[in-house]
Amino acid sequence: MTAPRRIVVGISGASGAVYGVALLRALRAMAGIESHLVVSDAGWLNIAHETELARPDVEALADVVHDNAAIGASIASGSFGAQGMVVAPCSMRTLAAIAHGLSDSLLTRAADVMLKERRRLVLLARESPLHLVHLRNMVTVTEMGAIVCPPMPAFYQRPRTVDDIVQHAVARALDLLGLDNDLAPRWPGLPQKS
Numbered sequence: 122m123t124a125p126r127r128i129v130v131g132i133s134g135a136s137g138a139v140y141g142v143a144l145l146r147a148l149r150a151m152a153g154i155e156s157h158l159v160v161s162d163a164g165w166l167n168i169a170h171e172t173e174l175a176r177p178d179v180e181a182l183a184d185v186v187h188d189n190a191a192i193g194a195s196i197a198s199g200s201f202g203a204q205g206m207v208v209a210p211c212s213m214r215t216l217a218a219i220a221h222g223l224s225d226s227l228l229t230r231a232a233d234v235m236l237k238e239r240r241r242l243v244l245l246a247r248e249s250p251l252h253l254v255h256l257r258n259m260v261t262v263t264e265m266g267a268i269v270c271p272p273m274p275a276f277y278q279r280p281r282t283v284d285d286i287v288q289h290a291v292a293r294a295l296d297l298l299g300l301d302n303d304l305a306p307r308w309p310g311l312p313q314k315s
Contacts, residue, residue, distance in 0.1 A: 125155035128298065129196050129206035129235075130183065131228040134163020135247035137210035138171045139283075140272055143291045144209050145182035147304060154300070157196050157203070158183035159228045163212065189227045196231040197224075205241030205298045206231055209291075210272070213248045213255050219267065220258040232267075242267040243297045245290060268297050278306055 128148055132141035141164070148156040158180065160168070168179055180186045187194045195201045208215060208228070215229060219242075224230035235242040244262065246269050248255060259269045272290035280286045285305075292304035 123153065124202075125153050126300075127155045127157060127201070127203040128300075129157045129159065129203050129231050131206060131208040131211075131215070131231065132158070132160040132164040132168065133208055133210060133212040133215040133228060134161050134167055135210040135212035135215075136167060136171065137245070137247045137272060138164065138168040139287050140209040140245055140247075140290055140294075142168070142172060142174065142179060142182065143284075143287050144207055144294060145179070147291050147295060147302060149182055151300065151302070155185070156183045157185045157187060159187045159189055159194075159196065159231060161189050161212075161215070161226065161228055187227055191227055192224075192230060194227055197227060197234065199234050199238045201234070203231075203235070203240060205243065206235045207243045207245065207294045207298065208232060209243075209245040209294060210247040211244040213246070213258070216244060216246055216255070216258050216262065219244070220261040220265075236262075236265050236267060239266060241298050243294050244269050245272050245294060246270075247272065270294060270297060275305075277308060 218229040274286045289305040295302045
């Protein structure tokens, strides 16, 4: 029997908690995936404010839940065999901590581990407008090996609902982790003129 592929999901305090929740739901539906969840205090506040879900509902979507203060948890070590991590949403504070190696919480430590172990780290950065330090931090994490993937809508898909937009962003994050999915339609190309 093959070991499950482990994916770490971080939810930080930026607006867009729906992205993290939708990602957990998508991972739950995939065979052979073991999801590990870590949420910042501000992340829990946004989940409560932006969704209809209680904390136990969100925790039930993950296979393993880690307290953000538990700096000695399994996901804090490079010996923990995770395939990758997505921070959805990724606040500018979390981005800054990752960019500068500040492993002051389990979420930022797990992200730091992904970088040092050369594993996939996908950051759904949520802020607008961006000032120079935000942009520099994005460049820094990109140079370190992370993928900054702001959850931008793809209007060529003609989304009809907020959920369509959310599913597209989650599909892109899963693609970047190398996980096949059919959450959103793929670009078929423009019709050829005859």
